[in-house]
Amino acid sequence: MQAFVLRIAPSGVDLVHEALETDEIIIGWCRCPALINESLRRSDFRSHLKQRYYPEDSTLHRAGAATGHMWRFLREMNAGDLVVVPHGPRFHIAEITGDAYYTEDGVIRDAAFRRPVKWLNDKKPIPRRFAKAALISRMKIHGASAEATDLISEIKDALERAATGQKPSFQQELQSKLTSVVVEELRKGHMDSFGFEHLIKDLLKAMGAQTAEVIGRRIDKGADILATFRIAEAFSYKLAVQAKHWDDRAAVGPEVVQQLIDGIEDAGADLGMVITSGEVSQQAYNCASTYTEETGVRIELVDCGQFAKMLVEQGIGGSKAS
Structure with missing residues (x-):
């Protein structure tokens, strides 16, 4: 299937x-x-x-x-x-x-x-x-x-x-409310861009990454975080992430996607992801879609709401995070 x-x-x-x-x-x-x-x-x-x-x-x-x-x-x-x-x-x-x-x-x-x-x-x-x-x-x-x-x-x-035809369960409603709280904290809480990058790293570890590393600013060539995942102990793939700790007044544009593309190609990554605490513009989606169609390398664009939901689903960092 x-x-x-x-x-x-x-x-x-x-x-x-x-x-x-x-x-x-x-x-x-x-x-x-x-x-x-x-x-x-x-x-x-x-x-x-x-x-x-x-x-x-x-x-x-x-x-x-x-x-x-x-x-x-x-x-x-x-x-x-x-x-x-x-x-x-x-x-x-x-x-x-x-x-x-x-x-x-x-x-x-x-x-x-x-x-x-x-x-x-x-x-x-x-x-x-x-x-x-x-x-x-x-x-x-x-x-x-x-x-x-x-x-x-x-x-x-x-x-x-x-x-089921049922209303959302208590757990689902709680997750929804927690997601709203996390969105608010991501945008207005006490977190700078470095903390945002390390939060993403922790999330990737909670999601099963074998390795996840924040790239130093001096050697950053387009990817802020690089992570590796292993599937069935036989196959592995590398993920390149561009982190943008912006608020909702500044939507991610195609120039950010292009920065990630540079990082993907420099690192030889198999998958790319932009994660922002703001919103994502249609132009950015179009840029990512064009690159995927031309190269076969998928780029996921994650806005603040989606990122917050991922954090909640993983226990906001999860027990695997380090």
Whole structure:
């Protein structure tokens, strides 16, 4: 089983209600009907999309990003996979039931590429508060889609919580209140940028990092913290983190993402993360999405609310922290 996040808003038009009615998921870029041809390679996708949508672009950035979304929708998704569809303060979850197809009926609304699905939770939306911090973070993508197979357990957990039909438990309500307190302390409490970096280091250790090191300012080449994680005692990956202890008046911009990219490439990291005590701008999300589509290296952008929830979920540092 795989999992994906998909925004159903081709050409900026919200089609989630239509998707629920027709038991389908939908994506745009319908002026490239040839993409449905299974003999096309990924490079062919990019050529078609560049010619039809971005002929004036001097680079392949936008065509490359679009290629990633369309390749994911048409080639990587399979029957049995899960799809999370963000929709305002809630989200829906579907299970793919069949192959992608192209319908001329959807061309006018840029909704010609579709896949049949079974909507779970009786098609009812799930409040975001039922999702853990990692899933909330992934749902904040500003592109059309994202891979989310690493979050299958979180997706199933959200489904289980929604299936009870009960109000949030005492523990959930307590966590929500604690998260609000942590947000307030992160932004207005007695913590400087050095303390913020060490708090992130402690969180990473609590989350299972074998090593986590704050990089000295004199040798900082774009990453403030480097951590290593080991999976099944056989595989390891390196995480590079850019920490921005700003308040909510200064949203993280693309220049911060570029600093992290420099750090990722200097350290040979497999994953990047920006963590801020403020907010994250759409331009930063776009920059991170473009880099991921071009290189395959994912960059997660974590705002203050998500970071606070991660701290609470791990016991605000957790017993593993050091």
